[in-house]
Amino acid sequence: MSETLLEGRGVTKRFGGLTAVSAVDFTVQKGEILGVIGPNGAGKTTLLNCITGLDPANEGEILFRGERIETMKPHTITRKGVARTFQIVQPFAGLAVRENVVMGALFGSQKSKKEVKRAQELADEMLAFVGLSDKSAQLASQLTLAERKRLEFAKSLATEPEVLLLDEVNAGLNTMEIENAISLIHKVREQGVTILVIEHLMKVITDLSDRVIVLHHGEKIAEGLPREVTSDEQVIKAYLGEKYVAMMKKLDEES
């Protein structure tokens, strides 16, 4: 049996009358890549915000290595080994690329590099890993979108996480850039980091993940292997709408 690293039980988050995440259960096994998909507004980002403590859940439990973390502050959770990237990238815009990553190395983990010098060494390693070494002296605000997404990667990897939560790292990228990003994710997994990845593109998620869960209107509507999930009727409905499903059915019957 594999070991459960991250687990959610009945995680619920409300904004006024809107329930953005509704009693969601999930587990992330050590070493796997778990994909989370769902249409716009399904509650994927909100779920991530609950896990990382940025926007704590109203109900439910979240466990990291068996320890309850749902009431902890974001920085504590990060230091325990949960890192994330942001859908809308959040660089320290006025600082150099290298300093962005230094922050992660300085503060990110329990066994943090308390010295600026050691943190800088780690940061340089991470920049090399994501392929941004030649940009390390530039201001973060001067990077292209694809580069900024890689910077997010380096920044969160510098916190030396056990599990990495990726929020739409491919949104807004072209095909080439997407391929780069995917191979980067694989490389990270080879380092022994467990990954939860939120994605819009079906193709990417099927290539990438070992397991997939599907959110819709804040609820988990399906879970399983990528193949199973993408052929699930409910999931197709959620993605493409009722009409499309009805049409497909009709076509099926005719043929």
Next chain:
Amino acid sequence: MVYGQILINSILLGGIYACIAVGFSLVWGVMNILNILHGTFLMLGGYVTFWMFKLYGVDPFLSLPLSAVSMFFAGYAVQRGLINKIVRAPMFMSLILTFGLQLLIVRLAIYFFTGDFRSVQPSYAGFSIPFMGLSIPFVRISIFVLGVLLTSILFWFMGRTRTGRAIRATRMDLDSAQLMGVDIGRIYAITYGIGAAAAATSGSLVSVGFAISPVSDVEFLSKSFIICTIGGLGNITGALAGGLILGLAENFGALYLGPGLQNAIGYVLLILVLFIKPSGLLGRKGFE
């Protein structure tokens, strides 16, 4: 009986407070500028009324339009010529910029007007209206009514006119408004001008019922801070409620704690509200 009189005084004071704060709230809500010059425009408006009365014998309520129009243009010029240059800078810059202008203008005002407290004393200054055994000063009730009336007109303007809607639209998103061809520089200048005119109007009213000097601007500015924080930004009920709450707190505070601490009460209230609910008691963000 004492309580009744204090209640009446508080309500009258609250009305004028609302009027004082409303221009400040507008500029903050639309442009995210903490306008330190607000009290200064108020003070200058008061002086327009004072000098018109002193030199030409113009009734203070008649010189209101002059005070408003002149400060509208002054405000328009300040925004167009200076503040517009730094609109996209961190919000703190506009605060400091208006602070610099405030220092300069107040110093000049002291030079030209002297630091003395002045008050407009029309012939009817001493009248009061008896009401159920209480006495309501005629001047105070007049400025209360005018203050509330003008505040309502401003809100009507913001909600129902083209310019008003354009102003609210720019608040939403500077860049897309600009892309759609809105002349942001002009809209901002108009907004700031309206804020200055509102300040000047209340300054004119204040110069009749109360007294002004070049340095009283800071006092009115602080009141605006407090009222906007209590009431939240940019809605008429908020401004009125904020003004009323401050008026009540000050008057009853003075009764129980002594008049010396009257101003301190406002600051305590400010910090309490910020602590409990940073967006104001009736707070919504922005200017609706």
Next chain:
Amino acid sequence: MFRPWSHIQWLGMGAGLLALILLPSFVENDEIRKWMDILMVAILATSWNFIGGLTGYPSFAPAAFFGLGAYTTAILMNAGFNFFITLGIGACLGALVALALGVPILRLRGHYFAIATFGVAEFFREVADNLRITGGGDGINLPQITGGPDYFTRFFYFSMLGVAVLAVLTQYFVTRHRLGYGLVAIRENEDAAAMTGVDTTKYKIIAFVLSSIFPAMGGGVYAYRAAFLEPIDVFDVLFSIKAIVMSMLGGVGTVMGPLVGALMMEYLSDYLWGAFTEFHSAFLGIIIVLVVLFLPRGLMAVSQEVKSRGWGSLGVILKSNIQRFKV
């Protein structure tokens, strides 16, 4: 971001300090007093830099802590305490008050934070105006220092210099260590800082406490020297404004910036319009407007650009500064 000072930079700072130490041996008392004022605003500006420049929280609280320190010294010296002990107590009191206030106030952002800190300073003034122990609005006298003018001018000068050196050294070590990085991360993006593991609440409070200790001590020196305090004098929002503007003039977020700013502003203003004392605040106003428009990132940044592009480009640099943020 913050590189440790090189040997040459340390030498330069040491030479500067030496010059300040030797200064009283060479100049008249009047000149010493002028430098004492420069040091005082340098203390305020350097302290503001902790919370305003590094952390990005625009505080108007310096006046509050300056006044708090001034009154602490006044009251305790009247009760017979030694002057230097009152400075220490003032510093501790400043730190404690900053800690207590910081918890609620630092949850606010932007304008609300600015207003709250302003409110704190004004509230302190109102309180000092009304308490018996502070002498109320009538003010409070302090024991007169004994000795001739040559002696006490130097005594106050060196006290002020001591506090300033403490403030600058603290700032240097903060910016070269983890703490400084954390504060800058908060300034640049508070959510992202939390997600990289910065304990934002704790760090902000530390910055606020640091920014209040030295003004409190400076206020204590000011009080003993003035020998008489009024609430309106020491809880003056102008102290806060000066601290902010001098940081900006030099360049926020750096150790040297506030020092350069304080030196330029006080010395030049005295030199240029010392005769028009009445209009000091008006000139300060004009400087503020010019700094905001033409030097939004401070003299240090401009001097660096001039260094790399030559003096001929000064006009272009200033022009691009004013173009940068307009609509």
